[in-house]
Amino acid sequence: MAKIDQILAKAAEIGASDVHISVNNPPMFRYLGDLKKFKTQAFSADITKSLLYEILTPKMQKQFESNMQLDFCYEIKGVARFRTNIFCQRQGIDGSFRIVPLKIPRLNDLGLPAVTTKILEQHQGIILLTGSTGHGKSTTLAAMIDYLNEHRPHHILTVEDPIEFVHLTDKKGVVNQREIGNNTLSFSNALKGALREDPDIIVIGELRDPETISLALTAAETGHLVIGTMSTSNSQKTIDRIIDSFPPEQQNQVRTMLADSIQAIITQRLIKNKDGTRRSLATEVLIGTMPIATLIREDKTFQIPSMMQTGQKHGMKSLDESIMDLLNKGQISHEAALINAINKKYFQSTG
Numbered sequence: 001m002a003k004i005d006q007i008l009a010k011a012a013e014i015g016a017s018d019v020h021i022s023v024n025n026p027p028m029f030r031y032l033g034d035l036k037k038f039k040t041q042a043f044s045a046d047i048t049k050s051l052l053y054e055i056l057t058p059k060m061q062k063q064f065e066s067n068m069q070l071d072f073c074y075e076i077k078g079v080a081r082f083r084t085n086i087f088c089q090r091q092g093i094d095g096s097f098r099i100v101p102l103k104i105p106r107l108n109d110l111g112l113p114a115v116t117t118k119i120l121e122q123h124q125g126i127i128l129l130t131g132s133t134g135h136g137k138s139t140t141l142a143a144m145i146d147y148l149n150e151h152r153p154h155h156i157l158t159v160e161d162p163i164e165f166v167h168l169t170d171k172k173g174v175v176n177q178r179e180i181g182n183n184t185l186s187f188s189n190a191l192k193g194a195l196r197e198d199p200d201i202i203v204i205g206e207l208r209d210p211e212t213i214s215l216a217l218t219a220a221e222t223g224h225l226v227i228g229t230m231s232t233s234n235s236q237k238t239i240d241r242i243i244d245s246f247p248p249e250q251q252n253q254v255r256t257m258l259a260d261s262i263q264a265i266i267t268q269r270l271i272k273n274k275d276g277t278r279r280s281l282a283t284e285v286l287i288g289t290m291p292i293a294t295l296i297r298e299d300k301t302f303q304i305p306s307m308m309q310t311g312q313k314h315g316m317k318s319l320d321e322s323i324m325d326l327l328n329k330g331q332i333s334h335e336a337a338l339i340n341a342i343n344k345k346y347f348q349s350t351g
Helices: 005-013 045-053 058-067 115-119 137-151 187-194 210-221 235-244 248-261 290-297 301-309 319-328 334-340 344-348
Strands: 018-021 028-031 034-037 069-076 080-089 092-101 125-130 155-160 174-179 201-204 225-230 262-272 279-287
Touching (some): 005 018, 005 069, 005 080, 005 092, 018 045, 058 069, 115 262, 115 279, 125 210, 125 248, 137 155, 137 174, 137 201, 137 225, 187 201, 187 210, 210 225, 210 248, 235 248, 248 262, 248 290, 262 290, 262 319, 262 334, 279 319, 319 334, 334 344
Parallel strands (some): 155 174, 155 201, 201 225
Antiparallel strands (some): 018 028, 018 092, 028 034, 069 080, 080 092
């Protein structure tokens, strides 16, 4: 048992989402979005290095010393997995650990809108899960994969960096998980091979660059269901980010590909409840209807928010509407609603 395991296990026990090992600070953990310190002495640079190096293999140590940073997943059996990043900073070596529960939550237990399961009935096209870092995208993505694995006799191929949740093999489908660095060289390398591996569903841990996005759109066009994540704050910005990541001469083609393949964009944000004991999920849903496809194709994404208001019968809802629902139910404070809103004027008038 590594010395750092006691810190990580304690953080998992109290329900923290992250742990930080930082030079000249005591260990810190993030709980309900807030960073707190364990009641212990500050760690010197030598202590942090010793704690972090203890969980690295010789190969990982060599990679870290070459790149001055390293991503991997660390597991304490029976406790949790930890998506880990170790990096060099001015005072020494620090580590950040995202806590990944061993048990994958049920999709119906996450507070997602009912239309989510209907979205997952699609057999081709692209579904995007978006939101800021730390707002539960990885958990929702894992629950979606588990739901599909349980309900469809399909081949699900995932490309992750690193693998967080581990999926079971005793359900209707089969899930093959590939990790960047260990099982494939890159997202684009894995996606180039994916089309020859007979997948029904391709899951991309993160759409980071134009090549990965282009390959994802091509896979969606060729009859596969592609599910991916992006760190964007709403549907309109997600679409704009995808298109703007390409050179101007390619953007019309990308608009057409995206308009033809987009099935849905789900954006989520976790907001601390009034009583401070948990966080509630606010969710924006955009459905790839014909009118939405037309706006994308004609470069009129600025009209998407108003189009979503008229698309409520399809299950569409803006993030601000979802936040307002939580406010009206008394789950969150007006201050929390205002901080998290896209259109803050909408909430200032309700204060």
